[in-house]
Amino acid sequence: MGCCYSSEAEASDQEDETKRLLEPAASPPNKVLNGAEQSYHNLPSARTDEQAMLSSILAKTAINIIDVSAADSQGMEQHEYMDRARQYSTRLAMLSNNLMHWKKLPLLPSLTNQPHQVLASDPVPFADLQQVSRIAAYAFSALSQIRVDAKEELVVQFGIP
């Protein structure tokens, strides 16, 4: 739904967009979050479902978060930096060869191989144009009659004493 060239069949492309270019060389620095995770192991083993869900959400977020402030400030040597830059550019060069993978543009039903013939033939019948205008007006009036039919109260009070 939405604008030009968007569709519901997009899910697989989004994974490719967020995939890393290079494999992470070192384990990502997340000292702060490691501490927090360890504290969860000390909780009593009788976890409620809610706590299990909360900790799984926390774990997923921890994996996805890049904590810039907690990053190791050891820095990279010049040669490491150049190395890394070279790795990225070779990887990019490899991938750009595969960039024929543009999503197929949605095509309107194919029209003609002989434009001059189409142009020379009779114009669109006026009756057809009138029919389309009628259909459009009818569709508009039908859609404008869609309304919410409120049958129940939207907000209810719970019976809290």
Place this chain on the structure above:
Amino acid sequence: PGSERRCLSVRSMKSPAVVGVLCTDSQGLNLGCEGTLSDEHAGIISVLAQQAAKLTSDPTDTPVVCLESDNGNIMIQKHDSITVAVHKLVS
């Protein structure tokens, strides 16, 4: 409301030689379609109608955009907030 929309597209399709119908809002959201026109065409159809409307400064004069082909035409008409496209074959 859902049944009205379906009724509309089915009725349009009953017209002889109509092989596709599509209805979209001004942002390309497919409101309903049948036949040769489908979800992925909604965006293009809404944009074509909007661009064509810029050809005239008269807001009451909405042009019908016609895509003419060997054996049929796709006619696109904007009516206020919705745009309707009809794919009709010519004999």
